[in-house]
Amino acid sequence: MTEPLLQIKSLNKSFGALKATDDVSLTLYPREIHALIGPNGAGKSTLIKQVAGGLQPNSGEIWFDGRDVTGLSTVARARSGLGRTFQISSLAMEYTVLQNAVLGALGHSGAVWRFFNPVMGNAPLRDAAIAALERVGLVEHAAKRTADLSHGQRRLLEVAVALTLQPRVFLMDEPMAGLGASGSKRLTEFLDGLRTEAPILLVEHDMDAVFALADRISVLVYGKIIATGTAEEIRSDPAVREAYLGEEDAA
Amino acid sequence: MSRATLLNAALFLMLPVTALAALVLDEPFIITLATKVAILALAGVGLNIALGLGGLVSLGHAAFFGIGGYAMGILAHHAQTFTPLMEAPFLLEGTKSMPVIWVVAVIAGALAALAIGALSLRTSGVYFIMITLAFGQMLYYFAISWPAYGGEDGLSIYVRNGFPGLNTLDPIQFFVLCFVILALVLFCAGRLAAAPFGLALSAARQNAERVETVGLSPYRLRLLAFVISGAVTALAGALFADLNRFVSPTMLSWHMSGEIMIFVILGGVGRLFGPVAGAALFILLEHVLGGLSDFWHVYLGLLLLLVVLFARGGMIGLAAGREVAHD
Numbered sequence: 370m371t372e373p374l375l376q377i378k379s380l381n382k383s384f385g386a387l388k389a390t391d392d393v394s395l396t397l398y399p400r401e402i403h404a405l406i407g408p409n410g411a412g413k414s415t416l417i418k419q420v421a422g423g424l425q426p427n428s429g430e431i432w433f434d435g436r437d438v439t440g441l442s443t444v445a446r447a448r449s450g451l452g453r454t455f456q457i458s459s460l461a462m463e464y465t466v467l468q469n470a471v472l473g474a475l476g477h478s479g480a481v482w483r484f485f486n487p488v489m490g491n492a493p494l495r496d497a498a499i500a501a502l503e504r505v506g507l508v509e510h511a512a513k514r515t516a517d518l519s520h521g522q523r524r525l526l527e528v529a530v531a532l533t534l535q536p537r538v539f540l541m542d543e544p545m546a547g548l549g550a551s552g553s554k555r556l557t558e559f560l561d562g563l564r565t566e567a568p569i570l571l572v573e574h575d576m577d578a579v580f581a582l583a584d585r586i587s588v589l590v591y592g593k594i595i596a597t598g599t600a601e602e603i604r605s606d607p608a609v610r611e612a613y614l615g616e617e618d619a620a
Numbered sequence: 621m622s623r624a625t626l627l628n629a630a631l632f633l634m635l636p637v638t639a640l641a642a643l644v645l646d647e648p649f650i651i652t653l654a655t656k657v658a659i660l661a662l663a664g665v666g667l668n669i670a671l672g673l674g675g676l677v678s679l680g681h682a683a684f685f686g687i688g689g690y691a692m693g694i695l696a697h698h699a700q701t702f703t704p705l706m707e708a709p710f711l712l713e714g715t716k717s718m719p720v721i722w723v724v725a726v727i728a729g730a731l732a733a734l735a736i737g738a739l740s741l742r743t744s745g746v747y748f749i750m751i752t753l754a755f756g757q758m759l760y761y762f763a764i765s766w767p768a769y770g771g772e773d774g775l776s777i778y779v780r781n782g783f784p785g786l787n788t789l790d791p792i793q794f795f796v797l798c799f800v801i802l803a804l805v806l807f808c809a810g811r812l813a814a815a816p817f818g819l820a821l822s823a824a825r826q827n828a829e830r831v832e833t834v835g836l837s838p839y840r841l842r843l844l845a846f847v848i849s850g851a852v853t854a855l856a857g858a859l860f861a862d863l864n865r866f867v868s869p870t871m872l873s874w875h876m877s878g879e880i881m882i883f884v885i886l887g888g889v890g891r892l893f894g895p896v897a898g899a900a901l902f903i904l905l906e907h908v909l910g911g912l913s914d915f916w917h918v919y920l921g922l923l924l925l926l927v928v929l930f931a932r933g934g935m936i937g938l939a940a941g942r943e944v945a946h947d
Contacts, residue, residue: 421833447835459833461826469830472823475816476834481841487814494816534834 372435373398374568375420375538380429382412382419382592389415390426391592395570397538402560402569404579407589408612413572414456416589417542420570421453422446434537447476452536452567456543458523460515466526467511470498473533501532505559520547525556539569545578557581580604588612624940628893631936632803634900639795651791652863653907657900658798659859664883664895665802665809666852671881672890673813674845675825676741679877680752683736683759684729684850686872688857690763691725693775693867700778718783718797721858729854730847737846741839756877763869774868781862788862798859802896805852810892812848821845853880882920886927888934897935 373396382390389412397403405413418424420431422443431439438446447453460469471488474497475481488494502508505525510518518526528544544560545553557578560569564584573579579586580600587597590612596603603609635654642650663685670676698705698714705712715721740751764772780788788794812818824831824838831838861867870876879902886901887894905923909916931938 423829442837443832444835444837447833453833455829455833459827459829461823461830463826464823468819472819472830473834475820476831476836479835481816481820481836482844483816484818485808485811485815487811488816488819489814491816530830530834 371399374434376432378430381427383427388592393594395587397568397570399568400564401584402564402571402582404571404573404583404586405589406579411589412592413589414542417540417572421451421540450537451540452531452534453540454527454531454544458527460526462516464515466507466513466515467498469515469526470502470529470533473530474498477534497533501529505529521549521552524548537567539567541569542572543574545573545575627940631893631896635799643792648791651795653903655795655798655863657903658802659856659863660883660899661896662802662805663853663856663880664899665805666849667880668884668895670846670849671884673821674842676842677749678752679749680756681853681880682872682876683756684733684853685857685876687728687732688725688854689861689867689871691728692721692858692861694769695721696777696781697775716781718781721781722855725854725858726851730851733847733850737843741842753874756874760869760872763872774866777865780865886934888936891936894934894936
């Protein structure tokens with residue numbers, strides 16, 4: 370079997386008495402989508418934050434591409450190829466859509482210590498940015514101010530910026546949130562193709578998307594992974610049905 | 621041409637037109653005022669790189685302004701008293717040459733900003749304001765208590781420093797010199813804002829998390845912005861000291877930091893020509909209202925209040941409307 374590209378080993382994180390991440394181990398293999406589901410407050414975003422670098426775990430390790438990255442900063446992890454999208458859109462709101470995408474391309478190129486020539490006139494950066502916007506279907510909004518975008522469009526821009534980074538692994542925190550049915554369906558199709566470029570660790574509430582996309586699913590409840598398996602296995606897992614899916618059925 | 625471009629051009633030309641008119645009318649004092657506006661605007665352009673682009677609210681920029689002033693004062697003081705700055709390990713003499721003084725001022729300002737910035741930028745928000753203020757005040761009291769260069773009384777320089785090929789004692793020639801420097805720095809600051817560094821720096825102001833996620837370090841971006849900002853403000857300080865032929869701890873006081881910030885806020889935070897408009901308005905008010913009442917600062921305060929409450933883009937924002945993304 371191939372080596373996992375991303376490996377989380379016995380991760381623990383507590384906030385006072387609350388165990389937000391309780392001995393979590395998880396792997397992400399090349400070309401796969403590994404979905405992370407769980408009820409609200411299960412600690413999904415806390416886990417993603419620890420993988421991306423914004424939050425230090427109390428114990429445990431995060432290995433990326435055969436290297437222990439637990440001690441690295443967010444910036445160093447991003448540079449080594451972790452491409453993250455945020456649950457709550459985190460963009461430069463005064464900038465145009467294109468400027469946000471160019472910022473991503475600039476981060477990827479690393480050529481930020483340039484002080485004289487206009488960045489928006491830089492053809493390679495601009496082309497990379499426009500290509501990413503085209504892929505998520507935002508290119509006709511390129512000149513719009515990001516603050517004027519709809520909520521769903523901002524979600525797509527998050528994905529586009531992540532694309533410009535050409536990451537080795539995508540960490541996506543609820544990319545479908547607020548997209549609406551048709552937008553959600555389009556993005557599902559897009560992510561389906563994206564996995565061949567880089568595997569995706571996907572936190573998502575949209576169950577249709579999760580069961581359509583995920584090669585493997587892990588279920589997180591109260592900071593603990595109670596099951597990991599294929600969509601079929603997860604659907605029939607009694608503990609999962611009780612803890613999570615059952616609640617949804619009842620609702 | 622957009623309204624903003626027209627306005628900027630008008631603002632920019634206002635200074636030389638005023639100076640020329642004063643020359644024709646034989647009003648050297650007005651030329652000196654125009655020179656003062658150009659120099660203070662330059663200090664504001666420096667602060668605006670940190671404040672406008674980087675979102676770094678520094679209440680300690682008088683430190684750099686004063687360091688530039690003292691760079692000029694100390695070098696010229698040694699030159700006019702014919703005493704060397706130091707004899708061992710090598711002989712270092714003072715100088716009356718402006719270009720040399722400017723280089724020293726810029727380097728001293730940049731180094732001070734590097735040291736102050738490296739520590740201050742570990743904090744943010746109100747703590748950053750307080751720590752920059754504290755550094756500024758530290759230098760202020762240091763200058764007061766250091767007798768070698770005049771202490772509280774400051775240093776007087778008898779003859780203005782020289783620039784090759786110019787008679788700097790002639791007000792109009794010194795004005796042209798200061799104005800050309802302002803123009804060059806404005807040009808470079810404009811290029812900087814639109815360059816890759818400017819895009820990333822301004823993004824770090826809007827959303828630091830976003831910048832980290834694309835693999836760029838907000839701390840390093842901000843530190844370099846602070847260094848450039850300090851260097852430009854120090855250059856303005858050297859020119860200001862030369863204008864007055866005098867440097868004193870007043871240039872280092874938090875009062876001065878506040879004034880530089882007022883230029884930026886009056887004109888419009890983050891607007892390239894904002895400090896030019898702000899400094900011009902400030903000097904105009906100082907001389908029109910100052911002639912009517914010693915308490916003219918009351919009206920300045922009122923104006924500042926109105927700008928902050930109703931015209932967040934400053935005067936330029938009021939006249940030219942919301943900034944369109946340069947694209």
